[in-house]
Amino acid sequence: MDATLIEYKDFLVAGLTIEADADSDFTGVWDALNEQLTPEQLTATQKLQKVGLCMPTEDPGGFHYTAGFMVPNIPAVAALGLTGVIVPASMYATAHLVGPAAEVIKGGFEYLMTQYIPSQPLQPTGVAIEVYGPGDVTAQDYRMYAWVGVVSEKTVEELVGL
Incomplete structure (x- = not known):
């Protein structure tokens, strides 16, 4: 599996938020989000x-x-009628995933948490992000990323040997 470190600035997510655990119905959250949006809003979110x-x-x-969805500002959150969540700037361990999203997400996060992050001088922050690519999420060649927020005393340049 292809993994690397990136630094990412803070960003805003407009969406539907639930209290969850590992057994939650995440597909159901996406379905509820899509049902909540008007056809015009769905078009805008593409x-x-x-x-x-x-x-x-x-x-x-x-x-x-x-x-x-990542949005540029609070008015964009309001225009969609969704909850806004600010994600602070962080360093992320990322894994490139290929395959149907529902089948590869869990394995991607497990790889980052059990193999990649422990092999580095890193600690997870508790923030995890599924970053979806364009296309059909059920396709065998679908591409997306798993991101896990991490902290380290070293800079990204030191960690990747630059």
């Missing part, structure tokens, strides 16, 4: 980056899951 965002909570087994 130009936005689609993401599934997991943010930590006080509950050790739980997290907030937001199915949504």
